Amino acid sequence: MERFDVIVAGLGAMGSAALHHLARSGVRAAGFDRFAPPHALGSSHGETRMIREAYYEHPAYVPLVRRAYQLWHELSLPGDPLIVETGGPYAGPPDGELVPGIRRSAELHAIPIETLSHSDASRRFPWLHFDSSMEIVAEPRAGFVHPERCIARHLEEAAKDGAEIHADEPVLEWRHDGGGVVVRTARGEYAAAKLVLATGAWMVDALAEIGVTTVVERQPLFWFAPRAGAPKPTTVWAIEFEHGKLLYGFPATDAGIKVAIHYGGVQRTTAEQIDRRINDDDSRHLRRFTDQYMPGVLGEIIDGQVCMYTNTPDLHFIFDAHPRHGNVLVVSACSGHGFKFSSAIGEAAAQWATEGAPRIDMSLFALSRLLG
DSSP: OEEEEEEEEOOSHHHHHHHHHHHHTTOOEEEEOSSOSSOSSSSSOSSOEEEOSSOTTOGGGHHHHHHHHHHHHHHOBTTBOSEEEOOEEEEEOTTSSHHHHHHHHHHHHTOOOEEEOHHHHHHHOTTOOOOTTOEEEEETTOEEEOHHHHHHHHHHHHHHTTOEEETTOOEEEEEEETTEEEEEESSOEEEEEEEEEOOGGGGHHHHHHTTOOOEEEEEEEEEEEEOTTSOOOOSOEEEEEETTEEEEEOOOBTTBEEEEEETOOOEEEOTTTOOOSOOHHHHHHHHHHHHHHSTTTEEEEEEEEEEEEEEOTTSOOOEEEOSSOTTEEEEOOOTTOOGGGHHHHHHHHHHHHHHSSOSSOOGGGOGGGGOO
16 A cells, blocks of 8 residues: 555645645645546636635635735745736625625724725726725735646646646545555555545535535636627626626626626535536526626626535634544535635645644634534
């Protein structure tokens, strides 16, 4: 039986980053994935994923995302950036979640956000329409990362540093074995001192076994052709159109203008049963809001993809040792907003495995908050 110091199950956003940092630290590590990452069958694809510093979800995320910014820049190569900081506007009702949350994080962490009048916002971001009741702020460091390229780079660097990558080899089960763990795949068994579980939507049943209920949501993503003569987006942006629900988008690229709904609640599903086809109901649902907030900007749909959100009850992440097995780290679920953090979460996972605990505060993501 082949033996490792650490095995990583799942090589998407979190797992690929963890494997990179483990290999970089000098431990003997192996990573397993049911597909060949990067791929479009989980939660870590779609050309672009937004990154934001003034994190509205909770101020405790800010130190983690700041570390992620630093690591994404370090992982980038000259002429091939993995992260692009565009700045951008965020708008919503004064009593909503988005703008008040941004203001709270900005105040606590001295982030220089800018409050905009409607006239200034319309002049600077002419592709957007803002309701008169909305408050508008601009965040200077907002931007995006390239998910497929980030995963590929993490795995390339992990392999260079000696990690084994087992693509198309899903972990079927694992068991505690003396002082370590044994992982069984379709091809054999492997032993390790520690295990990092980062299988995303495929962890729902395992989480349920320890008392954590998660919900997998089907999330469509769209790319539109720009309408002739209309202004093209040049920054990332988001608008809270209903409480806790965001219409958001990215700068126009050769692939088109990417727009989607965050927490649209379109369908609950499972990783095995998800419908990966884009249908007319998906496009009609999105068009209802783009017609209101991006009038005259978007032409025909060029492409569409489906990804999965694996949501915890409070929509915060899970990063904690398994309650019954202290040498097993649970790194999921990330509730649809985790990719931007994955460089830093992977580093924290490697520190947990090699030093006993991450150097950055991860207490917000403890399992205890979800276990009774």
